[in-house]
Amino acid sequence: MPSGTLQLTGVTKNYGARRVLDDVSFSVAAGRLTGFVGGNGAGKTTTMRIVLGLLSSDGGEITLGGAPLTADARRQFGYMPEERGLYPKMKVLEQVVYLARLHGLTKADAVEKATALLTELGLGERLNDNLEALSLGNQQRAQIAASLVHDPEVLILDEPFSGLDPLAVETVAAVLQERASRGVSVLFSSHQLDVVERLCDDLVIIAAGTIRAAGPRDRLREEHSAPRWELESSGDVGWLRDEPGVTVIDFEGGNAIFDAEDPAIAQRVLRRALDGGDVAHFAPQHPSLSQIFKEVIQ
Known part of the structure; x- marks a missing residue:
């Protein structure tokens, strides 16, 4: 376990x-x-x-x-290095079985586990091909199998x-x-x-x-979120431009993205939008991992 x-x-x-x-x-x-x-x-x-x-x-x-x-x-532990480290002239199944044996599996267990794992990774029809005959992507799959074969x-x-x-x-x-x-x-x-x-x-x-x-x-997405909100409404929300405490980032018809430092302001916006029509979506806008990455490494 x-x-x-x-x-x-x-x-x-x-x-x-x-x-x-x-x-x-x-x-x-x-x-x-x-x-x-x-x-x-x-x-x-x-x-x-x-x-x-x-x-x-x-x-x-x-x-x-x-x-x-x-x-x-x-x-x-199982480890897959970035550099490919398998033997290019060895058959795919033979190679993964060999590595499983090094981890103490019996030959029968090694063959069973290696075959099942390579099949799971989409290499079931390439078991008896030499590694060098595979595409780089399929070589990568074989290397992942090698890291997993001993559970x-x-x-x-x-x-x-x-x-x-x-x-x-x-x-x-x-x-x-x-x-x-x-x-x-x-x-x-x-x-x-x-x-x-x-x-x-x-x-x-x-x-x-x-x-x-x-x-x-x-x-992490919450911690690095700006106080930004998304609103999708059936009504016109042009009034957002004049709403106290709100900075409009993007606006088109009933859809808007806006900043509001105080959550109470955002809730006030939601109530007014509901008074003017149906609201299909209203939620804080979270940053992508790419945005978080750029922010924290600066």
Whole structure:
């Protein structure tokens, strides 16, 4: 069974006089998808490699379920690096079976699990093809299968959607969501902010080696929301321009986007709109992940 939350606290890393990670702290909860975003060189891959024990840190602590992270615990991790690391002249199924055997599975279990997983990822008809015969997107699917075949408790994926077409993105996303539903802790990095925003439960934003924002996606959207509202009404709302405490951002007929610092003002606008016609939609406007990202890294 999954061992609980993966917690990083105060992790630092130096290369000579240059500090590449500075007091990095965030958590990856069991049963949740955590999106890890940042520009090139921000520190994502370095952080992941420290969690996996591939790099040592210069300070801080990493725990799993409240206990120090050990080599034995890391054997229950699944990892997909950004760089493709599979053998190009090996058959797809043979390769994933081989990696499953390294994790201690019997040959029969390894074949069964590898076949089912590759089929789930859309490679059921390519099991006996050499990896180099696959498209880059299908090679990416095979690499994801390699990270999952031993049923890891914690899954760490560096750019898993790179090179995938939209259909393949949906296939891989469904697999990750299914693993999270089993209680697996999933941390993945991606430059595709629209995919991260749609898929993840929690967000971690890193820039220049420091964490700029971390927490549940919806909470971060609320925290970084401007006092902006959307109104869709059957009546004309031109009167909004003269409403005290309101700044109109966009306006057309019965539809408007406006700022109102005080929620009481927004409610006053809603009551007046209802007096003038039917209101189809009235809600605060939340920023996209792209907007939050730009705001916090400045």
